[in-house]
Amino acid sequence: MIDKRLAQHIDPLLLVLVTAIISMxxxxxxxxxxxxxxxxxxxxxxxxxxxxxxxxxxxFALLLVDYRKLERYAYVIYLAVLQLLxxxxxxxxxxGGSRRWIRLGFFALQPSxxxxxxxxxxxxxxxxxxxxxxxxxxxxxxxxxxxxxxPAVFTLAQPDLxxxxxxxxxxxxxxxxxxxxxxxxxxxxxVGLIGIFVAGHGLWSHLKPYQQKRxxxxxxxxxxxxxxxxxxxxxxxxxxxxxxxxxxxxxGTQNQLQFLPEQHTDFIFSVFAEEWGFVGCATLxxxxxxxxLRGLQVVARAKDRxxxxxxFGVVAMIFWQAFVNVAMTxxxxxxxxxxxxxxxxGGSSMITLLLGVGLLLNxxxxxxxx
Amino acid sequence: xDNPSVPLPNPQEAPNGxxxxxxxxxxxxxxxxxxxxxxxxxxxVVEGEYHRTLxxxxxxxxxxxxxxxxxxxxxxxxxxxxxxxxxxxxxxxxDARRPQDILSRLAGFLHQDMSDARQALASASASHRPPFENxxxxxxVDWDTLVxxxxxxxxxxxxxxxxxxxxxxxxxxxxxxxxxxxGEVSVDELQRLSxxxxxxTIGKYGLEKYWEDRLRGENGGQQIEVxxxxxxxxxxxxxxxxPGANIHLTLDIGxxxxxxxxxxxxxxxxxxxxxxxxxxxxxxxxxxFDPNLFARGITEDEWRLLTEDPLHPLSNKAIQGxxxxxxxxxxxxxxxxxxxxxxxxFQRIFCAGSLHFGNHxxxxxxxxxxxxxxxxxxxxxxxDVYFYQVGQRLGVDxxxxxxxxxxxxxxxxxxxxxxxxxxxxxxxWKRQRYGEPWxxxxxxxxxxxxxxxxxxxxxxxxxxxxxxxxxxxxxxxxIERLDVPEGGEAGSTEAExxxxxxxxxxxxxxxxxxxRDVVESDHGTGKKARVEGIEVAxxxxxxxxxxxxxDRKVNQLLLPREQRDHAWFLSFxxxxxxxxAVACLIEHAGGGGGAMAAPVVxxxxxxxxxxxxxxxxxxRQEARATH
Numbered sequence: 001m002i003d004k005r006l007a008q009h010i011d012p013l014l015l016v017l018v019t020a021i022i023s024m025x026x027x028x029x030x031x032x033x034x035x036x037x038x039x040x041x042x043x044x045x046x047x048x049x050x051x052x053x054x055x056x057x058x059x060f061a062l063l064l065v066d067y068r069k070l071e072r073y074a075y076v077i078y079l080a081v082l083q084l085l086x087x088x089x090x091x092x093x094x095x096g097g098s099r100r101w102i103r104l105g106f107f108a109l110q111p112s113x114x115x116x117x118x119x120x121x122x123x124x125x126x127x128x129x130x131x132x133x134x135x136x137x138x139x140x141x142x143x144x145x146x147x148x149x150x151p152a153v154f155t156l157a158q159p160d161l162x163x164x165x166x167x168x169x170x171x172x173x174x175x176x177x178x179x180x181x182x183x184x185x186x187x188x189x190x191v192g193l194i195g196i197f198v199a200g201h202g203l204w205s206h207l208k209p210y211q212q213k214r215x216x217x218x219x220x221x222x223x224x225x226x227x228x229x230x231x232x233x234x235x236x237x238x239x240x241x242x243x244x245x246x247x248x249x250x251x252g253t254q255n256q257l258q259f260l261p262e263q264h265t266d267f268i269f270s271v272f273a274e275e276w277g278f279v280g281c282a283t284l285x286x287x288x289x290x291x292x293l294r295g296l297q298v299v300a301r302a303k304d305r306x307x308x309x310x311x312f313g314v315v316a317m318i319f320w321q322a323f324v325n326v327a328m329t330x331x332x333x334x335x336x337x338x339x340x341x342x343x344x345x346g347g348s349s350m351i352t353l354l355l356g357v358g359l360l361l362n363x364x365x366x367x368x369x370x
Numbered sequence: 371x372d373n374p375s376v377p378l379p380n381p382q383e384a385p386n387g388x389x390x391x392x393x394x395x396x397x398x399x400x401x402x403x404x405x406x407x408x409x410x411x412x413x414x415v416v417e418g419e420y421h422r423t424l425x426x427x428x429x430x431x432x433x434x435x436x437x438x439x440x441x442x443x444x445x446x447x448x449x450x451x452x453x454x455x456x457x458x459x460x461x462x463x464x465d466a467r468r469p470q471d472i473l474s475r476l477a478g479f480l481h482q483d484m485s486d487a488r489q490a491l492a493s494a495s496a497s498h499r500p501p502f503e504n505x506x507x508x509x510x511v512d513w514d515t516l517v518x519x520x521x522x523x524x525x526x527x528x529x530x531x532x533x534x535x536x537x538x539x540x541x542x543x544x545x546x547x548x549x550x551x552x553g554e555v556s557v558d559e560l561q562r563l564s565x566x567x568x569x570x571t572i573g574k575y576g577l578e579k580y581w582e583d584r585l586r587g588e589n590g591g592q593q594i595e596v597x598x599x600x601x602x603x604x605x606x607x608x609x610x611x612x613p614g615a616n617i618h619l620t621l622d623i624g625x626x627x628x629x630x631x632x633x634x635x636x637x638x639x640x641x642x643x644x645x646x647x648x649x650x651x652x653x654x655x656x657x658x659f660d661p662n663l664f665a666r667g668i669t670e671d672e673w674r675l676l677t678e679d680p681l682h683p684l685s686n687k688a689i690q691g692x693x694x695x696x697x698x699x700x701x702x703x704x705x706x707x708x709x710x711x712x713x714x715x716f717q718r719i720f721c722a723g724s725l726h727f728g729n730h731x732x733x734x735x736x737x738x739x740x741x742x743x744x745x746x747x748x749x750x751x752x753x754d755v756y757f758y759q760v761g762q763r764l765g766v767d768x769x770x771x772x773x774x775x776x777x778x779x780x781x782x783x784x785x786x787x788x789x790x791x792x793x794x795x796x797x798x799w800k801r802q803r804y805g806e807p808w809x810x811x812x813x814x815x816x817x818x819x820x821x822x823x824x825x826x827x828x829x830x831x832x833x834x835x836x837x838x839x840x841x842x843x844x845x846x847x848x849i850e851r852l853d854v855p856e857g858g859e860a861g862s863t864e865a866e867x868x869x870x871x872x873x874x875x876x877x878x879x880x881x882x883x884x885x886r887d888v889v890e891s892d893h894g895t896g897k898k899a900r901v902e903g904i905e906v907a908x909x910x911x912x913x914x915x916x917x918x919x920x921d922r923k924v925n926q927l928l929l930p931r932e933q934r935d936h937a938w939f940l941s942f943x944x945x946x947x948x949x950x951a952v953a954c955l956i957e958h959a960g961g962g963g964g965a966m967a968a969p970v971v972x973x974x975x976x977x978x979x980x981x982x983x984x985x986x987x988x989x990r991q992e993a994r995a996t997h
Contacts, residue, residue: 094561094562134387173395176395177391177392177395179387179388179391236413237424237425238425239410239413240413240414240418240422241421241426242418243415243419243421243422244414244415253425253426273410273414274425278410278411278418281414282410285407285410289399289400289403292399293396296396296399312392319399319402323402327406330406330409330410332406
């Protein structure tokens with residue numbers, strides 16, 4: 001059982017920051033689905049609130065278990081989630097041309113979300129126990145690369161480029177923080193660049209235009225169907241037209257007239273930005289920054305390497321999703337289906353993120369116990 | 371409490387290395403978020419005014435330009451399926467301001483009742499229609515309506531004409547079960563497939579469905595700036611459409627027409643193959659339907675009429691109809707008997723008109739019996755008693771093995787959905803299916819193509835083509851080539867490896883000789899298939915659709931339709947250098963294969979050989995040369 005001393009060490013600041021972001025998120029989901037409220041869409045805001053509560057329960061439940069236990073069961077967790085992921089092409093259901101969900105009663109589970117967390121735990125275990133070094137060479141990172149590649153490839157095949165990309169980002173982040181030999185780092189960067197070059201100019205240019213289009217459409221169904229940047233233009237108009245103070249809650253015309261695609265999931269930031277303006281956006285970015293900063297503090301103070309790596313993995317996951325999503329809706333990065341953490345509508349995503357916060361709290365509050 | 375050094379128990383890890391990297395990642399994070407803030411500042415503050423204006427006059431509309439669906443040609447380049455322009459009256463309710471008033475005004479101009487359009491408008495506003503999307507008020511309007519709407523544009527804000535392609539099947543029901551049809555994409559299809567939108571056209575059946583991916587092409591799009599009344603000001607950006615591939619079929623529309631006419635108003639199927647490569651020259655399934663009904667949007671009544679018709683006009687009987695092959699199956703049994711050396715082909719067996727086996731009397735079709743017949747005569751006169759005995763000696767499993775070699779019992783693999791496999795029974799099949807052992811009496815039925823044996827007309831056509839081509843079986847196909855506009859991959863007529871029957875050439879030679887005499891000798895059952903100047907080979911078949919209680923011959927025409935016999939005729943010609951193989955099946959013909967089906971095949975062959983001379987032929991050679 002958790003004792004009183006431990007409970008006192010639960011980080012209140014982390015809780016406050018996450019609660020603040022989720023509240024803003026749920027409010028924005030309400031606005032994003034307001035225009036369709038006559039139909040069944042209004043149910044979504046209640047569901048989102050429900051997921052947040054469920055996630056919070058899961059988060060606190062996670063605190064009861066010492067995170068070091070997770071290290072022991074890391075591979076079990078990993079394999080269990082992998083099984084779910086394998087189940088998706090077999091038993092999952094199709095929506096909008098991709099198969100990502102398994103239906104469990106009224107809840108549609110998206111195993112690729114859980115896979116991110118499992119990946120973080122298994123990577124931390126690997127770099128802490130199975131191969132603890134000051135820095136790693138090429139051979140030593142082959143196994144962790146495979147650990148990342150398996151769920152990533154399954155996710156890519158669904159197809160879900162966004163989630164697969166997040167897994168890749170998390171892997172690289174954990175790898176870099178675990179320590180890479182200087183020469184290896186340089187080599188990998190060079191190999192990566194050459195790889196991109198070869199793929200780009202060698203193979204890619206040999207493909208016929210329609211083949212290229214088909215591959216792109218397969219990998220990234222969220223991309224603009226006409227490739228003419230219509231979604232992006234509308235998203236930029238939405239963000240920009242918010243100006244300094246915003247148009248006000250429920251008054252975003254881009255949102256309410258449904259010019260925005262995927263307005264309650266991938267493009268929810270545009271909805272928020274239109275209604276709350278630069279002031280709201282800056283506040284939100286500041287909240288994310290504070291959350292991540294606090295997360296890094298947990299990493300720095302962690303009692304052991306496993307805890308530090310797990311905490312860093314969670315921080316990296318939240319960072320990459322937040323950064324890529326905002327960059328994408330503001331036209332800095334190409335459109336891929338990556339959701340805004342704690343904000344976009346989605347049960348699996350919300351629960352996964354809150355479990356991640358549970359891990360941060362867990363590592364943080366047990367930094368004194370031995 | 372706030373200054374514990376990081377206790378990393380791993381001794382190899384230098385704490386400052388980890389801390390240093392953590393510091394770097396913090397720095398990178400700060401830089402990344404600063405970028406975001408700067409970007410937001412740029413969009414919302416620096417360019418904020420501009421974006422606000424754009425959002426207030428958001429008149430950038432996205433308009434899809436639907437790709438032109440590929441055309442379908444026959445082997446001589448005749449267009450079979452094309453797209454013709456159709457004009458739809460559409461309205462953008464957001465631009466119309468008061469849509470109901472505008473509708474009344476429109477009804478006044480057209481002197482027409484617009485209650486159906488009123489309904490369309492109401493259901494559109496109730497569904498998830500994206501804003502500023504067209505609502506179709508009336509499809510495929512005539513010239514007068516078009517002119518009336520165009521000339522009164524100013525008085526009809528929000529109303530415009532939309533030109534859309536409509537699929538046009540030039541020959542109507544001709545070859546319809548094979549060509550299939552298109553229709554509006556269904557809710558179910560929208561769920562399953564990506565890249566479609568409500569209102570899109572999609573292949574629903576036949577080759578329109580099978581080749582959907584190649585036929586549909588890629589949609590393009592336009593970003594259009596419109597004014598407050600929805601009038602188009604200018605095109606901001608455009609992505610051109612890529613038309614779908616044109617398909618050239620091996621089908622000969624003249625031959626198809628001849629075959630359909632030969633069938634008249636009887637139900638059944640005719641399949642014409644080129645034995646040398648399995649190309650389908652004609653594929654008839656009767657009765658058929660008019661695919662144009664679907665292209666323009668079928669009404670509920672029309673749909674009900676088609677689906678409830680007991681003659682199943684919506685199914686392609688050439689690949690979906692499974693019928694007992696009757697005496698045409700003797701080709702398989704004869705091949706097996708010769709190849710397995712079960713019989714001496716010159717030895718005669720006595721046919722007394724029936725054979726007593728077990729406690730059952732198995733009748734020959736000829737009441738008085740054929741007397742002494744050898745294999746050749748048994749095939750030519752289609753003696754059942756001879757084949758009862760041969761079948762008995764072979765056993766059902768050996769017969770089944772040869773039937774499988776001829777490709778029966780499994781789909782031919784033609785590029786069409788819903789192809790059925792037919793049934794070739796053997797002892798194992800019976801045990802699995804019925805949990806019963808095989809009774810040797812049943813082998814007798816199998817030997818004359820009755821009992822559990824069924825096959826599709828396409829399978830039987832392929833069988834006779836295999837005999838014609840000297841024991842080489844090809845996968846039936848109908849694609850001559852695909853024409854892909856710029857940048858696409860060309861034809862997909864990759865040569866497939868044919869399957870060898872694996873029997874001695876003497877075996878096939880004897881079978882072929884007997885099949886020739888079925889038509890050309892005076893005793894043959896298929897004399898009605900004779901074509902002047904051409905040596906024709908064939909095999910008749912009459913198969914019972916139901917097992918009749920009585921052993922007596924009854925007047926078929928007195929029976930209810932569904933109890934009458936099916937009539938078969940398989941044929942190839944000319945003997946020696948076969949160019950065509952034909953299978954004809956007439957459902958519940960009420961007569962024998964020689965009387966009912968052979969004359970149909972005769973007309974098909976007569977057409978083929980009287981028209982084969984010129985343009986068709988040349989085109990084929992031309993096509994070959996360009997490959």
